[in-house]
Amino acid sequence: MLVRVDLPGRVVAQLEVPAGEVLVVIGPNGAGKSTLLRAVAGLERAAVRVGDDDWTDLPVPRRRIGYVFQDQSLFPHLSAVANVEFGPRSRGVPRREARARARHWLDRFGIGDLADRGPGQLSGGQAQRVALARALATDPQVLLLDEPFTGLDTTAATSLRIELSQHLRDFAGVTLLVTHDAIDALTLADRVLVLDGGVVAQVGRPEEVAARPQTAHVARLVGLNVVRLGDELVTFSPSAVNVSVREPEGSPRLRWYGTVATLAPHGDALRVLVRGETDLIADVTHAAAAELGLVAGRDVWLSVKATAVSREGTTARGR
Template sequence: MTGLETALDTAPDAAPGLDAHLVVARDAFRLDVHLTAAPGEVVALLGPNGAGKTTALRALAGLTPLGGGHTRLAGVDLEDPGRRRYTPPERRPVGVVFQDYLLFPHLSALDNVAFGLRCQGVGRREARVAAAEWLERVGLAEHTGVKPGRLSGGQAQRVALARALATHPRLLLLDEPLAALDARTRVETRATLRRHLADFDGVAVVITHDPLDAMVLADRLTVIEAGRAVQDGTPAEVARHPRTDYVARLVGLNLYRGTASPGGVELAAGQRLVVAELPDAAEVFVAFPPSAVTLYRSRPDGSPRNLWQVEVDGMELHGDTVRVELTGPVPLLADVTPLAVAELELAPGRPVWAAVKATEARAYPA
């Protein structure tokens, strides 16, 4: 047992699974993100391309040294530039499943899984026995002698997962684990991966840009944009209360920020949104789904309390409905049926009236 393993095994039970402050500067980009997770917790680091997700993964793995901050696992410092502490990747109790899996093409599935154990000094026979057990766990007992080139995408992903788990890591990192799979395989593999993550007693961090992968796989989401964390919470909390336009688009909501006033919210552009209930806060977000937006060819009778004349900017098929992008005093997304598209004669540049009931708009503190 190494000194690091001894330190991890003797760390106080109250120590957090993962406590990281990742600071990395690269050219004009700077990552500055706090990331915490308890043992047994799956955290998804969600964000658009270029947000810094892969940089964060490489920093946690020790592949990219920190410029500041720290990485602690079970209360033990793996890295702390301020104290000149740095644990190289091969000495960290970290397993990584890379986006392209990075299986050794000349090795069988069995020897790919055994590789990490052999690097830890485990004997060849013992490593192969353990590897066979892990392949059985992931449903690949009949594929021990198969090389990566003859495996399907889902099978290769499971081999990479078994290789990462076989070394009994305290931290498991998965970089876009389902991105290389086709749509059908992705559904099956996502469910399988979720079951394996549920059985993992260490900390798991999933790096993804796909909101569905994040919502299904993770217990908690940390959303990053431009190298900064912009939101953290359970999938349900993030979906109900988005705090940026990026998150709102991911979960399919219209989102606005403004100042609460009696009966409504004053938006920055001078428009007003009437809502049924207001929180006890001065600055608030207001959100509602595109399905809550009703479109009319002419100004409707009764004058709904939230009513604007807008213009169709674009349309695209969205499941069984058509998502209409609208520009005007309050930019909107609206979901309508294909029949409504025909009846309203919707087309780019077409002026329409948009209405939202006050009871459909949800306000929460900014």
């Protein structure tokens, strides 16, 4: 199914999205991710086509969409079950059938026992499950998810991500999921779309985009260092970075000077964030960190062998 959005000066995207596919949309702030979803939903004036249908002048209530916002946007005066049945009712489904459909979806998300609670009586994870149930209860053609795990703690986000993955496997429509988290792209996406400056910069399977990022934002998102050298961007792994307290010698090395900002466990190593003219990350062993006296505020030199730098798949774009 072809989904085309043309919002002059802001977003231009033509996507071939097969029914049943989850397309995860990533990109830097201001790239047009949420605007893309709002345009499909009819909340932004734009030329929109979905399959053979022209949605440009189609009123919002007539668009077969389910929409989950970052803040859930549940109706505060309605119970969980009333929130979920609102969508079907607004599309003309009889009250009894809408209520049955709402309870079915609450049960599927494991919160059927919370049906009579108001949004203020729900945890963040429970409220987001209600929001997802409300979106799916409308039997949408296009499911729009705008950073659905924002604001949830790690445990709640991980649990909900697993549940959502299971539900999306059974969803026959198209899913567009906006996120800033690489975990979502790598675990939920059939394909990843990268927006930059309102246009499509890259589309591919998650592993392809991660292996050959074509924008600086994506490179950073998947845990790579990205540095501009002249008119091109180069990338390299944190494990390829050598950390020292003295300026390194030898011509084959690229080098940078900076100050340690943070140190955090990363597998068996420590991930060190160094701020300077270019912010970089390096993975070092605990022993090396102790030997070098790495603490926040310590000035260090970073270096990378030229052979560890990749230029393939990068461009001069980047934010």
